Amino acid sequence: MIRDRGNIKWNAMMLPEHVKLLREWKAQDEYVKKPELDEWTLQELSEQLQRAYTQKTEVELKVWEEKQIYKTTGVIHKLNTQSGKFYLEDGRSFSFQSIVDISLNLIE
Template sequence: MIRDRGNIKWNAMMLPEHVKVLREWHEKDNYVEKPELDEWALQELSEQLQIACNNHTQVEIKIWEAAHIFTATGIISKLDAAKGTLYFEDGRRFPFHFIVGLTKYE
């Protein structure tokens, strides 16, 4: 059975500058730009949020944050237009400007 050390064996042959550039390159591969929603998409998202909040249905929202898109599932308890924040029943909250998608579960 071969016991390979993986990338450890190559670290001795690489300069710190090379390692730094490779790490930055790897981070750029995972970078996702924030999707720009037009006014029709924003209106549709707003209507879906209102309906989900009024009906207390479970939703899955897509959130863009720190150059990645995350999903969060829960029931909307409150939409605060003054603060621009969506609140889930379990206490999590998300700013409106980070929300890029919504899926309702009936």
């Protein structure tokens, strides 16, 4: 069995610019394309967002930002339809277009 050191043995011969480009190239492989949502899904997201705001329940959001999908939780404090943003109680803000999924954390 051949035991190769992989990229370690080549790093000494690479310029720092090459190493930087290779790291950026590897990071681009992890990028996620923004999901395209249909009308029905957008309507459902809008209804859940309104329900969470009026009931002041905690929500779990999947938000697409900077070519990644993040999960975050919080209680919606304010909806601003003119700017297309909503604000959580801890001060974070997100645009409506960045939402991929919403789930309500109902406590019974």
